[in-house]
Amino acid sequence: MDPIVYERYRAFLQEQTGVWLRQGQTALLRARLAERMKTLDIHEEAAYLRLIQSDQSGEELRCFINAITTNTTSFFRTPEHFRIFADHIRDWKRRGGSRYRVWCSASSSGEEPWSIAMVLAHEAPDWLNQDVKVLATDIDTNVLRTARNASYPAPTVAAVPKDMSVRFLVADRGSNEPSFSIRPDLRAMVSFARLNLTQLPYPMRGPFDVIFCRNVLIYFDHETRTEVITAMLELLHPRGILILGPSESALGLDHLVIRTTDSVYQRREPK
């Protein structure tokens, strides 16, 4: 790919999603665009970029973003975070809370929000009679479809702890490969929506008791990261927690946050 065209893609992707492709990742970009370009019978990357930029409907931009995002995820990824989350729910229950909101802000194909829902239903078994909800958002409409569908191959659900898989998963019938679905009653807890984290302000009012923003900030530059975290803190309940990925941090935001443990933050209240 012509280096000038690559630079145009980099700038365009950053502008649209906040995601920074590293320099020299031409092969990665080509591989991710290949299928879509083949479908459209387009042979030049420059021509495809022109198409995305001229498409008024925004549909081709969505296809481009879906093709380019990295969606790696798993059930109960970073188990320590789920222990901290369970403690937070217990604390809320001890204080007699009746409303609890979680925002999973880069939910990918659903393994993360469904893990969150399982922990919530486990710790607050009476959740159906309370105001308990999880909002799961992502920029990629393909992964959101998988997340809503809530059916996963057996190797994918192997990471779900045994006590939870027995309660919250049901074996799918009639599929060639063994697969499992999230139980219908749990599905009522989670709603899914497309949301671009770099488009501020966010449409939700909050407050959220917990915000998961894991393994997405790494793709953003420092300025975008700061804007996203600042906007999230505004939506966080004073007793709420913001959980970032293990290699992410709220660096430079000490005036706004208190780090409670690795990659878990609380709002710093003004003195």
Ligand SMILES: C[S@@+](CC[C@H](N)C(=O)[O-])C[C@H]1O[C@@H](n2cnc3c(N)ncnc32)[C@H](O)[C@@H]1O
């Ligand atoms: C590596 S996955 C992480 C998934 C999950 N949070 C986890 O930790 O397992 C990153 C996700 O961020 C999403 N993403 C990337 N840029 C985004 C943006 N600007 N707004 C919202 N989601 C975005 C991608 O579509 C992808 O599903």
